[in-house]
Amino acid sequence: MALPSTYAEPNCSLARALEVVGERWTLLIVRDAFFGVRRFGDFATQLKIPRAVLTSRLKSLVQEGVFRRDENGGVVEYRLTDRGVALWPAIRALLHWGDESYSPDGVKRALRHDADNGLIDEENHCRSCGGLVPVPDIRIEPGPGYQPPTGELDPVSAQIGRPRLLLEPITVGRGPRAAED
Known part of the structure; x- marks a missing residue:
């Protein structure tokens, strides 16, 4: 139903x-x-x-x-x-739950405090400095459970798979495009 x-x-x-x-x-x-x-x-x-x-x-x-x-x-x-952006704790909790439940090789994507490279725990605290890390200061990168896709990647997927700050805009080296809804 x-x-x-x-x-x-x-x-x-x-x-x-x-x-x-x-x-x-x-x-x-x-x-x-x-x-x-x-x-x-x-x-x-x-x-x-x-x-x-x-x-x-x-x-x-x-x-x-x-x-x-x-x-x-x-x-x-x-x-x-x-x-x-206030949805980040919910997204973060679901990512953590998914890693804990379905990724025996470790996290798919590691979250780090960009300022000191410290890993970020499931409550968004830096394990290095102990601070609560705001979303723009979080770097996401492939973790030990990440499995690189096979075959040729589209430019968006290629950028998402590299270490990068959250909220940093994806740029794929193209000119202006027509507006789409």
Whole structure:
């Protein structure tokens, strides 16, 4: 039986949050935004998501204030807002849970404090300095459980697979593209 598209329980914050991020693909779109993906075509390429579904999810995330849609010179980018960045603890917890549950060789992607190279624990504290690390200061890199893809990579996947700061925009060396929804 399929879940309803809206939840009747008005006194449950989790139900309300699921209305925003609970649909299939939505958390992967948000995850990729943390990894630096900003353009419609790059989300589509990276996730291999149907374009109509991506359009719907991006519009919804913009309406809910998770993303803002910026257009400059015909290039449209979707950027996490402060409200979107506030989803990091949930994304981080799910990444940790997935690594603990399904990655016997270790974390797929290691998180490090860019300032001192310290590993970041599941609660976002640097194991080197002990500080709580803000999202822009987190470097993500392949961990011991990372399995490099086989075959030729698209430019977006290639950049995501390299060490990089969270929220650092993906650039794939192309000129302006037509605006896409």
